[in-house]
Amino acid sequence: MGSKTREMILKAARKAFSAHSYADVSMEDIAALAKVRKSLIYYYFPSKEDLFKEAWDEAFHELEDRVFGISEEDGKYMKKVKRFLRSYIDFLRNDRQSLRLIEREKTRFYSEKSQNWQHIKNKYDVFVQKVAGVISSETGKPAAEYARALTDIVGSSALLPEGQMSPDTIELIITKSIEH
Amino acid sequence: MGSKTREMILKAARKAFSAHSYADVSMEDIAALAKVRKSLIYYYFPSKEDLFKEAWDEAFHELEDRVFGISEEDGKYMKKVKRFLRSYIDFLRNDRQSLRLIEREKTRFYSEKSQNWQHIKNKYDVFVQKVAGVISSETGKPAAEYARALTDIVGSSALLPEGQMSPDTIELIITKSIEH
DNA sequence: TATTATATTGACTGAGTGGTCAGTTACTCA
DNA sequence: TGAGTAACTGACCACTCAGTCAATATAATA
Numbered sequence: 051m052g053s054k055t056r057e058m059i060l061k062a063a064r065k066a067f068s069a070h071s072y073a074d075v076s077m078e079d080i081a082a083l084a085k086v087r088k089s090l091i092y093y094y095f096p097s098k099e100d101l102f103k104e105a106w107d108e109a110f111h112e113l114e115d116r117v118f119g120i121s122e123e124d125g126k127y128m129k130k131v132k133r134f135l136r137s138y139i140d141f142l143r144n145d146r147q148s149l150r151l152i153e154r155e156k157t158r159f160y161s162e163k164s165q166n167w168q169h170i171k172n173k174y175d176v177f178v179q180k181v182a183g184v185i186s187s188e189t190g191k192p193a194a195e196y197a198r199a200l201t202d203i204v205g206s207s208a209l210l211p212e213g214q215m216s217p218d219t220i221e222l223i224i225t226k227s228i229e230h
Numbered sequence: 231m232g233s234k235t236r237e238m239i240l241k242a243a244r245k246a247f248s249a250h251s252y253a254d255v256s257m258e259d260i261a262a263l264a265k266v267r268k269s270l271i272y273y274y275f276p277s278k279e280d281l282f283k284e285a286w287d288e289a290f291h292e293l294e295d296r297v298f299g300i301s302e303e304d305g306k307y308m309k310k311v312k313r314f315l316r317s318y319i320d321f322l323r324n325d326r327q328s329l330r331l332i333e334r335e336k337t338r339f340y341s342e343k344s345q346n347w348q349h350i351k352n353k354y355d356v357f358v359q360k361v362a363g364v365i366s367s368e369t370g371k372p373a374a375e376y377a378r379a380l381t382d383i384v385g386s387s388a389l390l391p392e393g394q395m396s397p398d399t400i401e402l403i404i405t406k407s408i409e410h
Numbered sequence: 411t412a413t414t415a416t417a418t419t420g421a422c423t424g425a426g427t428g429g430t431c432a433g434t435t436a437c438t439c440a
Numbered sequence: 441t442g443a444g445t446a447a448c449t450g451a452c453c454a455c456t457c458a459g460t461c462a463a464t465a466t467a468a469t470a
Contacts, residue, residue, distance in 0.1 A: 055417080070341065073253035076457060087419055089460080098458065157334070157389045161250065195399040199383065202395070206386040207379070209337050215382070219375040227407040235447080257428065267449055269430085278428065 056094045059084045063105040068151035072102060072158065102155075103166040109148035110173060116141045118180060131188045131228065134181075138204060139221045146208050153205035177201070185228070200224055236274045239264045243285040248331035252282060252338065282335075283346040289328035290353060296321045298360060311368045311408065314361075318384060319401045326388050333385035357381070365408070380404055 062084035066075045077098055081088040095101040117137050128136070142149055152174075159171035182197035203224070207215045242264035246255045257278055261268040275281040297317050308316070322329055332354075339351035362377035383404070387395045 071251060071253065073251060090418055160391050195395050198395045199399055199403055202386045203383045206382045211340050215375050215378045219379055223379055223407045227403045270448055
């Protein structure tokens with residue numbers, strides 16, 4: 051059940067977690083952003099970790115929908131990889147905040163062992179595998195490492211301040227390095 | 231003056247700060263690693279921030295030396311950019327821990343306003359500018375954004391677990407995207 | 411209106427944190 | 441040997457933070 055207050059909290063969490071690292075965001079920060087007392091957050095979410103997980107999941111599903119949910123109709127005359135890359139970069143352009151949230155704690159996946167963090171890590175890994183699938187379906191070659199590099203460069207550019215590295219540049223670099 | 235104990239603490243700090251984020255590393259952690267009481271750290275370093283700064287500086291100067299300190303003799307027949315890229319990737323290969331430390335808190339540069347963090351940010355920015363200089367000296371075109379992308383992709387790959395994205399792949403991608 | 415379920419709060423806890431400091435040990439050199 | 445200095449310690453402080461909970465306000469319903 052998505053109560054209005056719950057939504058507000060989740061929205062505030064997404065904003066906070068995309069602007070600062072997990073450790074640097076306190077529950078008080080989120081409460082203040084959502085204009086709510088801290089204790090109320092615990093009425094809707096069992097813990098900080100769970101709140102983060104839900105915020106991350108939300109942002110991540112938006113990314114997945116955007117990048118893999120493109121109907122076959124769209125860009126009929128565009129190659130699969132190009133079409134994919136275009137929507138990925140568009141996501142960077144239009145939903146930078148979500149991408150930030152997704153990317154910010156990437157290194158934590160590998161040190162934290164709790165359920166929530168492993169859940170996130172697994173989802174991300176599957177995503178990278180899917181990206182590799184798209185690429186190798188066109189090049190015919192395995193692309194696991196290449197997909198990792200691709201998601202990494204798009205992701206890290208999202209964490210940079212706006213204007214420091216334009217999505218166009220990213221697209222150019224990736225396109226160049228992918229063709230033949 | 232570099233006392234033996236001071237060196238030990240610094241070494242422990244470098245290890246800790248390259249394995250976990252600034253916020254996740256406590257002075258107790260570093261003390262334990264260095265086999266020293268926490269209070270002793272404050273005998274040699276005024277604060278956690280200063281300790282981090284010194285650890286970062288050390289690692290960073292190693293990177294600079296390696297990447298820009300190559301004598302003209304070396305690789306006489308290699309193009310400047312290729313030579314530069316080669317040493318950069320070699321640093322990733324051989325001193326991954328240092329590169330991790332350098333890259334890990336990159337996003338913090340932009341939110342923290344204290345002297346120490348700005349010092350770090352400025353040094354890094356100058357580095358990127360130098361990289362841009364190397365590239366544009368050969369291509370003749372401005373390369374600010376490209377340099378930012380390049381350092382970003384090398385840096386972020388250092389944060390990945392070993393073996394997930396090989397330095398060779400990185401080198402290949404960058405080389406491909408740079409030529410022509 | 412009285413009763414019950416749902417929302418919301420403020421005051422609190424306990425663990426951990428960066429940092430301080432008075433004091434103790436170990437070393438130096440007159 | 442003894443005084444002075446450098447290296448080191450343990451106890452402590454102020455503060456932050458995630459999380460708890462009893463108490464209250466609000467809404468729903470009978």
